[in-house]
Amino acid sequence: MKIAKITAATATTAALALGLAACGSSEPTKTAEPAASGSAAASEAGPKYAGKTLTVWRLGDSNPAAAKYMEELNAEFKKQTGADVKLEWIPWPQVNDKFAAAATGTGPDVTEIGNDQVPLWQSQDALAPITDIAHAGDQAAIPKNLFGLETIDNEVYGLPWGAGARAVLYRADWFKELKIEVPKTWDELVAAAKKIQAKKGADVDGFAFNGGSDANHLLGAFAWAEGGEYAVKEGDKWVGKVSDPTFAKGFETYTSLVTEGLSGKSRLTQNTVDIRKRFANNKVGMYLTAGWDLPGIEVDSKGKLKGDKLAFFPLPAKAGGEAPSFFGGNDIALWGSTQQADLGKEYLKLATSKTWADRYAKEGGLLPIYPDTLAALAEDPVQGPFARAFAKAKAFPADPNWTEANETKAVLQNAARAVIEGKKDTATALADANKEIEEILNQ
Amino acid sequence: MANTTTVARGGGSSAPGRRRKRPGGPPRASGLPNWAIPYVLLVPGLLVIAGLLLYPMVQLVIISFQKFGIAQIRGKAAEWVGWANFEKVLATEIFWTSLRNTVVFASIAVTLTLVVGTAVGVLLHKLGKKMSLFVVIGCMFAWAIPPVAQAAIWRSLFDADSGIINWALNLLPDWLSQAVFGRADWTGEPWLNDAFTVYVVLVFCVVWAGFPFIAVSVLAGLKGIPNELYEAARVDGSGAWRTFRKITLPLLKPVFAVLTVLSIIWDFKVYTQLHILLNGPTNREAFNLSMYAVAEAFKPPPKMGTGAAISIVLTIILLIITVFYVRQIVKQEEM
Numbered sequence: 001m002k003i004a005k006i007t008a009a010t011a012t013t014a015a016l017a018l019g020l021a022a023c024g025s026s027e028p029t030k031t032a033e034p035a036a037s038g039s040a041a042a043s044e045a046g047p048k049y050a051g052k053t054l055t056v057w058r059l060g061d062s063n064p065a066a067a068k069y070m071e072e073l074n075a076e077f078k079k080q081t082g083a084d085v086k087l088e089w090i091p092w093p094q095v096n097d098k099f100a101a102a103a104t105g106t107g108p109d110v111t112e113i114g115n116d117q118v119p120l121w122q123s124q125d126a127l128a129p130i131t132d133i134a135h136a137g138d139q140a141a142i143p144k145n146l147f148g149l150e151t152i153d154n155e156v157y158g159l160p161w162g163a164g165a166r167a168v169l170y171r172a173d174w175f176k177e178l179k180i181e182v183p184k185t186w187d188e189l190v191a192a193a194k195k196i197q198a199k200k201g202a203d204v205d206g207f208a209f210n211g212g213s214d215a216n217h218l219l220g221a222f223a224w225a226e227g228g229e230y231a232v233k234e235g236d237k238w239v240g241k242v243s244d245p246t247f248a249k250g251f252e253t254y255t256s257l258v259t260e261g262l263s264g265k266s267r268l269t270q271n272t273v274d275i276r277k278r279f280a281n282n283k284v285g286m287y288l289t290a291g292w293d294l295p296g297i298e299v300d301s302k303g304k305l306k307g308d309k310l311a312f313f314p315l316p317a318k319a320g321g322e323a324p325s326f327f328g329g330n331d332i333a334l335w336g337s338t339q340q341a342d343l344g345k346e347y348l349k350l351a352t353s354k355t356w357a358d359r360y361a362k363e364g365g366l367l368p369i370y371p372d373t374l375a376a377l378a379e380d381p382v383q384g385p386f387a388r389a390f391a392k393a394k395a396f397p398a399d400p401n402w403t404e405a406n407e408t409k410a411v412l413q414n415a416a417r418a419v420i421e422g423k424k425d426t427a428t429a430l431a432d433a434n435k436e437i438e439e440i441l442n443q
Numbered sequence: 444m445a446n447t448t449t450v451a452r453g454g455g456s457s458a459p460g461r462r463r464k465r466p467g468g469p470p471r472a473s474g475l476p477n478w479a480i481p482y483v484l485l486v487p488g489l490l491v492i493a494g495l496l497l498y499p500m501v502q503l504v505i506i507s508f509q510k511f512g513i514a515q516i517r518g519k520a521a522e523w524v525g526w527a528n529f530e531k532v533l534a535t536e537i538f539w540t541s542l543r544n545t546v547v548f549a550s551i552a553v554t555l556t557l558v559v560g561t562a563v564g565v566l567l568h569k570l571g572k573k574m575s576l577f578v579v580i581g582c583m584f585a586w587a588i589p590p591v592a593q594a595a596i597w598r599s600l601f602d603a604d605s606g607i608i609n610w611a612l613n614l615l616p617d618w619l620s621q622a623v624f625g626r627a628d629w630t631g632e633p634w635l636n637d638a639f640t641v642y643v644v645l646v647f648c649v650v651w652a653g654f655p656f657i658a659v660s661v662l663a664g665l666k667g668i669p670n671e672l673y674e675a676a677r678v679d680g681s682g683a684w685r686t687f688r689k690i691t692l693p694l695l696k697p698v699f700a701v702l703t704v705l706s707i708i709w710d711f712k713v714y715t716q717l718h719i720l721l722n723g724p725t726n727r728e729a730f731n732l733s734m735y736a737v738a739e740a741f742k743p744p745p746k747m748g749t750g751a752a753i754s755i756v757l758t759i760i761l762l763i764i765t766v767f768y769v770r771q772i773v774k775q776e777e778m
Contacts, residue, residue, distance in 0.1 A: 096743045104516040120743055124513045203604035203631065212725060266603030266633030269722045400744065408742040410725045417726065421637065 049343050050082030056347065057098075057111040059330070062089040063295035065363050073356055081346050093213070093273060096403070099126060102335070109338040110347050113158055115149045115329040116396055116403075122157045123400035128334040129155035133345050138353045142369050149398050150331060158331030159352045162366030163374075165325040165390035166217060167312040168207075169279070169293065170286040171305075174200065182311075186253070186318040189286070193262045196285035205278065208287040209254075209263035211416060212271025213407045216396065217326045218288050219416070223250030224324040224394045225317035231397045231441055238397060238441035240434035242412065248430055251416070253318050258420045268417050280305055288315055290328070290386065291365025314385045325386075327393035330366065397441060405440040412437075507751035512744065528752040537727050537735060538753070540638070545731040545757070548642050549710040555650045556706050557699070560657020565687070567658060568665040579662075582655035590652070594719035597648040601634040608634070638729040641720055648716050653709065657702055664698040665691065700772040704765055711761055732757045 054077075058070060074085040088108070090098050095114070102108065103126040113121065121127050133139065134147065134156035142160055150158040168189075175182065175192070178199055183189035193206025210218045220230070228247030231238045241247055257263045267274070276293050278284045280300030291312075298306045317323040332351050334344045350356060354370055361368040367383065367390050368374050374390075377383040396402050405411050415429040424432070475483060507528055509521040532538050563582065567575050588596070601608050612620065612629040620627045634640045668691065676686045692699075714733040721729055724738040732753060740750020 097741070100513060100741065100743060100745055103513040124744065125517075126513070213723065264603065264631060264633075266631060266636060268633075268636050269725045271723075274722070403743045408724075408738060408744075410727065413725055414727050417636070417728075 048081070049346070052083040052340065052343055053086055054083055054110060054340060054343055054347055055086045055088070055108040057088050057090050057108040059090050059095055059112045059114070060092055060292065061296060061299075063299075065295065069359060069363050073351060076356075077347055077350055080350065081343065083343055085347070093271075096407075102126070102337075107335045107337050109335055109340050109344045111333055111335055112161065113331050113333050115158065115160070115327075115331050118149050118158045118331060118333065119152065119398055119400045120403045122152050126336050127157040128336045128338065128341060129157055130159065130334050130345060130348060131156045133349055134159060137349060139349070141354070141371070142352070143371055146329070146369055148395065158333035159348055160369045161330050161332045161352055161357055162361040162364060163369055163390060163393075164290050164292075164328035164330065164366050165386045165393055166221070166288050166290050166315075166328070167325070167385040167389055168286050168315050169289050169310060169312055171196075171279075171309065172311040173309040174285060182313045183316055185320065186316050189316055190260070190262065193285060197261070200282070200285070203264060203283065205263040205267070205275075205284045206286065207257060207262045208270070208275045208278070208284045209257040209267065210270065210272060210275060210288070211268040211413045212274060213410070214271050215410075215413045215416075216406050217272070217328070219251065219254045219412055220326050220394070220396065221288065221315055221323045222253045222318070223247045225315075225321075226250040226253075226319060231437060233397070238399065238438060240438040240441075242437060243427070243430040243434040248426055249318075251412075251419075251430060252426055255416050255419045255426070265420065268420065269413070276300070291382075294365060312382070312385045314389050322388060322392070324392040324394045325389035327390075327395040329369070399441050401441050401443060405437050409436065409440060411440070503751050503754060506747055507755050509748050511747040511751070515747075524748065528748045529756075532739075532749055532752050532756070537730060540728055541730040541732045541735040542756075544638065544642065544729065545711060545733075546760075548645065548713070548731065549707060552646050552649045552653070552710045552713075553703065553706045555646065556653040556657055556710070557703060559650060560654040560702075561661050563654060563658035564661025564665065565691070567662045579659065582658055585652055586655035588652060590715035591719060593648055593652045594716040597644055597651075597716075598635065598720055601644050603631050603633045603635075606634075635720055635722075636726075638726070641717075641726070641729045644720055645713070645717055648720070649710060649713060653706065657706070660698055660702055661695065664695045668694050696772070696775070700769070704768060707764060707768070708761060711757065 056074075058066070060066065062070075070087055074087065077083065077085055095117070099107075099111075099113075099117075099121055103121070103124050107126070113127075118127065131154075134150075135142075135144075139159060146160040146163070147156060150156050150160070170182075174180075174196060178195055180192045180195055181188070183192050189207065195206075197204055197206045216230075223230075223242075223246070226246045226249040228244060228250050229241040230247075231240050231242075233239075242251070258265050258268070267278075270278075272287075272289055272293070275284055275287050276289070276296055277300055279287060279293075280297045294306070294310065297310070314322040315325070332348055334341060334348060338344050351360070352369075354373075358368045358370060358373050360366070361373075367377065367386055374387060377387045380387070396406065411433050415424075415433040418424040418429050419426055506521075508523060508525060509515070509528075510524050511521050515521040563578070567578055570578060600606050603609065609629045609632050612624075612632075617627040620629075634644055672690050672694075673686065676690055681689065712733045713731065714737065717729070717731060717734055718724070721734075724730065724734055724742065730738070736750050736753040736757065739753060740747045
C-alpha cells in the first residue's frame with residue numbers, strides 16, 4: 001500500500017519534473033555529448049580504471065532531474081575511465097552530521113559540498129587538496145574569485161560546480177488573483193505581504209521569516225543591503241561588525257518581518273526546509289530561496305504548485321535597489337580518506353568540465369560557473385533574477401569557525417528572538433552577539 | 444542481599460571441588476580454590492559490563508580533559524587541557540540556563556509523574572476486572588508510543604495556528620478565560636517560542652508518557668499487600684486517605700524508592716522530546732543539559748571535550764541526587 005503510493009508519487013513527480021524542465025528557457029542537452037570538452041586526460045586513462053568503483057555523494061533530494069543528470073554523468077565517466085560509480089544522496093539538513101561521521105571512519109571518494117562548508121571540513125582534515133587540477137584544462141576558465149572559500153594556505157580543496165544566488169520565490173497565481181504587482185521596493189513588498197495575509201488568512205506568512213539553521217542567508221541579504229558586514233579580518237584577528245549601525249539597520253528589517261506581522265511569531269525557528277513545506281501547503285506568500293526548492297514544492301503540494309504558479313523576483317533593498325545575495329554555491333571535492341585519489345580527480349575534472357558543469361547548473365536550478373554561460377542568462381526570465389543577484393553576491397566570514405556561530409550556536413538567530421520577544425533591545429542584543437561572534441571566530 | 448547469597452553459595456558448598464575426583468592429580472593444579480569460584484563465575488558478566496559501560500565511561504572522563512575533535516577520533520594524539528573544558532563550560536551562560544531548565548523540569552516532572560501514576564495505580568486496584576483492563580490498555584498506549592511520536596503529537600496539539608489547545612482555550616467563555624489566565628484571545632498563541640511555555644508542553648508530554656509505568660508498578664505493589672490489613676483498617680474506622688497514608692504508602696516504600704530514582708534519571712536526560720518541540724537545537728534559552736551536551740559535542744565543529752565535560756557534570760549531579768535519595772530510603776528502612 002505504502003510502497004504503491006510512494007511509487008505512484010515518484011512516477012507523478014518524474015512526469016511533472018520533465019514537464020517543468022521543458023518549461024525552462026532552453027532545452028537541456030538531450031544526450032551526453034562525446035568527450036569533446038571533457039578532459040582529454042580522462043580518455044587516455046580509460047582502461048586503467050576498469051573494474052574499480054568510486055563512491056560519490058550528492059547532496060539534496062534525488063529529484064528526477066538531478067537523478068537523470070547523475071545517471072548520464074556516471075555513464076559518461078564509465079565510458080571514459082571504465083570505472084563504476086556508487087552514488088549516494090545525502091539530504092541537505094543531514095550533511096554536516098554525515099560529514100562528521102564520515103570524517104571519523106570511512107567516507108566517500110568524492111563528495112558534493114556547499115562552498116561555505118569547505119573551510120570547516122578542511123580544518124577537520126576531511127578534504128584532500130586538488131590544486132593540480134583546479135586551474136588546468138576547462139577549469140582554467142572558471143573565474144578565480146569563485147575559489148575564495150576553497151583556497152586555504154595556497155591549496156585548493158574544492159572545485160566550483162554550480163553557483164547559487166537567492167531571490168524571492170512568490171505565488172504568482174496569488175499575485176495575479178489579488179492584482180498585486182511584482183514589488184520593486186521594500187515598501188511594495190510589505191504592502192504585498194499584508195494584502196496576501198488579509199485575503200488568504202492570518203496564519204499565512206506574507207513574507208516568511210527564517211530563524212533556523214540557515215537564517216543568515218536572509219539576515220545577510222538585509223544587512224549587506226545597508227552596507228553592513230558580519231566580521232572583518234584585521235591582521236590575524238576577526239573583528240565583529242554586527243553591532244555597527246549599518247548591520248543593525250538590516251537586522252531591524254529582519255526582525256520587523258515578525259514584529260510587523262509579515263510572518264507568524266510562532267515560527268521563529270523555521271529554516272528554509274520548514275518554510276518550503278508551508279509554502280507548498282499554501283501558508284506562505286513569499287520567501288527568499290533558490291531554484292532548487294522548486295522540485296520539492298511540487299512533491300509536497302502533490303503536483304499542484306508548479307510552472308507559472310511560481311516565480312522569482314530579486315529581493316528589493318530597503319534603501320532602494322536590489323539587495324545583495326548570499327554568495328552560495330556547490331563544490332565538488334575529493335574526500336581526504338580516499339584510496340583512489342587519481343580516479344576521484346578524473347571524476348572531478350569531468351563533472352566540472354564546461355559541458356557537465358553547465359548542465360549541472362541548468363538542470364539543478366543553479367547558476368553556471370563559466371562566465372560566458374552566466375552572461376547569457378542575465379536576460380533570461382527565470383534565471384535573470386538570480387544572475388543579477390549573483391552579480392552583487394557577498395559571502396560570510398571565510399573561517400572554519402563560522403559554521404559554529406552560524407548554525408551551532410545560532411548567535412544571531414537567538415539575538416533576533418530576544419529582540420522579537422522584547423527581552424533585549426536591538427543595540428544590546430547585537431552588542432552581545434558581536435562579542436560572542438568575535439570569541440567564536442577567534443578561538 | 445545479592446552479596447549474601449553469593450557468599451553463602453560459595454562458602455557453603457564445596458561440591459565443585461569434591462566432584463572433581465581426578466586420580467593422582469594434585470587438587471591445586473586441577474581446580475580453583477573454593478573462594479574463587481563465585482568470582483570466576485562473575486567474570487563473563489563483568490566483562491560485558493566493562494566493555495559496554497565502564498570503558499565508554501572511562502573514555503568520557505578522559506575526553507573531558509582533552510581537546511578532542513574529529514582528528515582525534517581518527518587517531519591523532521589528543522592534547523591535554525586539564526580543567527579548561529570544565530572552566531569553559533561553567534563560564535558560559537547557556538550552561539547555567541540549561542542547568543536551571545534541567546533541574547526545575549526534572550523536579551516538576553518527577554513529582555507529577557509519581558502523583559498521577561500512583562493515583563491511577565490505586566484507581567486500577569479499586570476498579571473491577573474489565574474496567575481495570577480497559578484503563579490499563581488505554582494507559583499502555585500512551586506508554587508504548589515512541590518518544591519522537593509523543594513529541595510530535597504534543598507539538599501539533601500546541602501548534603499556534605491549527606493546534607487544538609488554542610482552539611479549545613478560545614472556546615472558553617471570555618470571562619472565565621479572563622479570570623483564570625488574564626486574557627481572552629488565544630489565536631496564534633506561540634507555545635513553543637519561550638523557554639517557559641516550551642517546558643510546560645514538555646511536562647505534559649513527559650508526564651503523559653511516563654505515568655503508565657508508575658501506575659502499573661504501583662498496581663503490582665498493591666496486589667502484594669494482604670487484604671486483611673485493609674479490612675482491619677476499615678473495621679477500625681479508617682478513612683480512604685488515612686488508609687492510604689498509613690498502610691499503602693509505607694508498604695509500597697521500596698517500590699516508590701525504585702520508581703523515584705528511575706524517574707529522576709529519565710527526566711534529567713530527556714532529549715528526544717525536547718529536540719522535536721524546539722525544532723532542533725536553535726533556541727539556546729530552552730536547552731537542557733543533554734541537549735547542550737549533544738549540540739556542543741556533535742554539531743560542527745565537533746567539540747567532544749566540552750561535550751564530555753557537560754555530560755560529566757550531568758552525571759555527577761545525578762549521582763549526588765541518587766545517592767542522597769537512596770541513603771535516605773535505606774535509613775528509613777532501618778528504623
